Amino acid sequence: ATSFIRYQQAHQLDELTEVVLRRAEFAVDFAGASLGELARRDLADCGPATLQAIRLHVYQRSAIKDVRLVNPDGSVICSAYSETLEFDKGWIDRRDMLPSHDKNLSLFRVEQFGGDALGVLKDINGNAALVAILGVNASLFDIMPAELRAHSEVILALSNGEKLGEFLLDPDKALQAPIDLDKNSARFPLHATIRLERGILSTWNNEAYWPTLAVAFAIGALFGGLFARSRRMEGPVADLDRGLAANEFKPYYQPIFELKTGRIKGCEVLARWLLKDGSVVPPMNFIPLAESSGRIQVMTWQILRSALSDLQPLLKANKDFKLSLNVVPKHLLSAGFIETLRRTVMAAQVSARQIVIEVTERDELDDLARAAAVVSELRDCGFRVAIDDVGVGHSGLSRLKGLGANTIKIDKFFVDTITVDASTATIVEMLVALAKDLQMTVVAEGIETEEQVRALISSGVEEGQGYLVSAPLPFPRFNELVESRCLAQSAKLPTDAALVA
Numbered sequence: 001a002t003s004f005i006r007y008q009q010a011h012q013l014d015e016l017t018e019v020v021l022r023r024a025e026f027a028v029d030f031a032g033a034s035l036g037e038l039a040r041r042d043l044a045d046c047g048p049a050t051l052q053a054i055r056l057h058v059y060q061r062s063a064i065k066d067v068r069l070v071n072p073d074g075s076v077i078c079s080a081y082s083e084t085l086e087f088d089k090g091w092i093d094r095r096d097m098l099p100s101h102d103k104n105l106s107l108f109r110v111e112q113f114g115g116d117a118l119g120v121l122k123d124i125n126g127n128a129a130l131v132a133i134l135g136v137n138a139s140l141f142d143i144m145p146a147e148l149r150a151h152s153e154v155i156l157a158l159s160n161g162e163k164l165g166e167f168l169l170d171p172d173k174a175l176q177a178p179i180d181l182d183k184n185s186a187r188f189p190l191h192a193t194i195r196l197e198r199g200i201l202s203t204w205n206n207e208a209y210w211p212t213l214a215v216a217f218a219i220g221a222l223f224g225g226l227f228a229r230s231r232r233m234e235g236p237v238a239d240l241d242r243g244l245a246a247n248e249f250k251p252y253y254q255p256i257f258e259l260k261t262g263r264i265k266g267c268e269v270l271a272r273w274l275l276k277d278g279s280v281v282p283p284m285n286f287i288p289l290a291e292s293s294g295r296i297q298v299m300t301w302q303i304l305r306s307a308l309s310d311l312q313p314l315l316k317a318n319k320d321f322k323l324s325l326n327v328v329p330k331h332l333l334s335a336g337f338i339e340t341l342r343r344t345v346m347a348a349q350v351s352a353r354q355i356v357i358e359v360t361e362r363d364e365l366d367d368l369a370r371a372a373a374v375v376s377e378l379r380d381c382g383f384r385v386a387i388d389d390v391g392v393g394h395s396g397l398s399r400l401k402g403l404g405a406n407t408i409k410i411d412k413f414f415v416d417t418i419t420v421d422a423s424t425a426t427i428v429e430m431l432v433a434l435a436k437d438l439q440m441t442v443v444a445e446g447i448e449t450e451e452q453v454r455a456l457i458s459s460g461v462e463e464g465q466g467y468l469v470s471a472p473l474p475f476p477r478f479n480e481l482v483e484s485r486c487l488a489q490s491a492k493l494p495t496d497a498a499l500v501a
């Protein structure tokens, strides 16, 4: 704001200096024109009639104080008002007069008692010239605005520095820490100066200070915002956004199989971030950030759409095949979740009964009543709901019961220990009993060995997933796996669970 106001002040002072010059140039033009007119009237001698005519001419033009006829060397022959010659303190030689762009006009200072004047000489013929004597002080007194007048001085001088006139309200009072603004005339050897006390600038024309400060503040805030945004564009969230825009989040598929037969009954969709350099980022490196930055919803819908488009033929051909999708609790409970899910699944022409929404039990489902209502509505629409990572989460068995899901997924932790720890087998049996009681199915996660399969079967678990059959696979490889299993089954080949990846 201060800079802006200083800029405006400098601009105004520059214009005032320009006015000083323009007035002086105008006076010189006027003098030149007047002398030209006298020359045309052949008033170039010192006869009484001529002087009378010139006096009338001068009288009619208040800016001109006197007109004198001079020799080519500049010395005075006569003056319209001869008595004014007594006021002269000096008269310079023609050679010291300053030429101007108009070759016929020369300018010089006329030193007089009571104040200097500007002399304008115009050649009229080879024998004589005319000089108009102009008082310039009268053109300077009203230049400065009233509030600056007591703190400033206006000076008009010749380009050689000789002062022609000045306005200073109180000549006895020196200006405090003055600054000068100078300007030269392009047409005449004239120089204008405005001299001003520096301190007065802090109060002059400051009305715009607060509005300008507000505008400066707003612009600052705008640039601050843009800067912060550009910084955000460089962070990990910006990377997520770029990945989402470039559709880099892809579904991988892990088969869910029947433990006794190895038959693939469905799959879990697991997100992977496929970077341009070919590297694959695992979900734990981006799902938490996607969740905390609010990008998880867009990401989930992007992955579901891709999965539906990949699996649509398989889902249509095999109505028992199920697709399981991970959904974070916050997303599940958000407004419009079920509606968007329905529209997305319908658009893919897939039956809702083939879609399983997996909600992790790791994060507490704070509002159990609301979660149960959403689960119930999902089930009314035909969708199935699974509770993921059961056994390691926050909820007790009573909360599991209250949620009303179709499936519980037993965490890998139990599968890892079921063959080595008898108490694990007991917990798994309890979970299976509870699930049966609630008409829920059970899927065991992270099965890596045949031994684990046998232990799970004897605890009553019917379905599972794990590296024993396959790690999560990109669609083409998953499709190959499913097709090869189907072929094997139709040929009644043994369907031993075999590590695929």
Ligand SMILES: Nc1nc2c(ncn2[C@@H]2O[C@@H]3COP(=O)(O)O[C@H]4[C@@H](O)[C@H](n5cnc6c(=O)[nH]c(N)nc65)O[C@@H]4COP(=O)(O)O[C@H]3[C@H]2O)c(=O)[nH]1
Residues within 6 Å of the ligand: 254, 269, 270, 271, 272, 282, 283, 284, 287, 300, 303, 326, 327, 328, 360, 388, 389, 445, 446, 447, 448, 465, 466, 467, 468, 472
């Ligand atoms: N060591 C071992 N691991 C096995 C075995 N079988 C399966 N797994 C891994 O266990 C995880 C099972 O998924 P989850 O419990 O839903 O756990 C998932 C899920 O909570 C989350 N996640 C993955 N994709 C998505 C998604 O699209 N949306 C959301 N909200 N979460 C997702 O990230 C978690 C980790 O996913 P992944 O890294 O793919 O890890 C997967 C899978 O690759 C096995 O035999 N051995």
